[in-house]
Amino acid sequence: MLNYLNYSNIIDNSEIKFEKDPNLSDRLLGQCKDVTIARGYYSNGQPSFSAMYDKDNNYRITFYEEGKEPRAKDEFSSDMEDDIAHLPESIKKKYYAAKLAIQKLQTIEKQQTNSSKPKSLAESLKDGVKVSLSPESRLSFAPDIEELRIRKDKEGFLHIVGASKDGGQEVNFSFKDGIISLELTIGKRTRSYNNKFGEFTYRDADASNQTRYRDHDNGKKYAEELAGVMDKLKLEYQQRSNTQTRSAYSPERR
Numbered sequence: 001m002l003n004y005l006n007y008s009n010i011i012d013n014s015e016i017k018f019e020k021d022p023n024l025s026d027r028l029l030g031q032c033k034d035v036t037i038a039r040g041y042y043s044n045g046q047p048s049f050s051a052m053y054d055k056d057n058n059y060r061i062t063f064y065e066e067g068k069e070p071r072a073k074d075e076f077s078s079d080m081e082d083d084i085a086h087l088p089e090s091i092k093k094k095y096y097a098a099k100l101a102i103q104k105l106q107t108i109e110k111q112q113t114n115s116s117k118p119k120s121l122a123e124s125l126k127d128g129v130k131v132s133l134s135p136e137s138r139l140s141f142a143p144d145i146e147e148l149r150i151r152k153d154k155e156g157f158l159h160i161v162g163a164s165k166d167g168g169q170e171v172n173f174s175f176k177d178g179i180i181s182l183e184l185t186i187g188k189r190t191r192s193y194n195n196k197f198g199e200f201t202y203r204d205a206d207a208s209n210q211t212r213y214r215d216h217d218n219g220k221k222y223a224e225e226l227a228g229v230m231d232k233l234k235l236e237y238q239q240r241s242n243t244q245t246r247s248a249y250s251p252e253r254r
Helices: 004-012 078-086 089-116 121-127 216-243
Strands: 015-026 030-041 047-053 059-064 073-077 129-132 147-152 158-163 169-176 179-186 189-194 201-204
Touching (some): 015 089, 047 089, 121 216, 129 216
Antiparallel strands (some): 047 059, 059 073, 129 147
């Protein structure tokens, strides 16, 4: 015989599977919108409970006793609320315990959904994203750089920075509103590129004057390779989001 004091323990000790049904018709509750279906299983694989609930606080839950068939079960639903005053005290206690069990399931579902939800690219860029470069994906102009860090600051500038382990190659790239700035160090030479006037120009960082020289082809090449790294990162996050859309919910156990 099931005891209402065990309802919470049954949930705590069950393997729980959640599903979503956007438009479910239930024999007790009628037509329901955006329904969560929760099923629990004992360690031996026997069903421990089954429940359904929606955002309007409609629910139905059935608890099953563990052991040999036929097993005892207790079933409750939200429509019992109308008659609760006329029910025996023992049934009232079971009803309120079942109602608390539904609330516990809602909390567990929310926790699972939040923990499995991947960060968006925009959220990740606030903290910075490290990108490892394989030998095949290294920058052609700085092939010794094995890792880049990409972040977006509060002013909206996208930054891509990286350096080789020996410090002989460094890149510091920033972009906002179509304007690109790039400082590139190769060996003892450091050049600062930008496209503020439509085409890429550079100046030598160690030069005593501020003379800029046109070098559109190389500047464009450097910028396109770094933009390619960002494009691959965007694609990776898009694919990750697509594959995890339903990760919080498992298919029905059969």
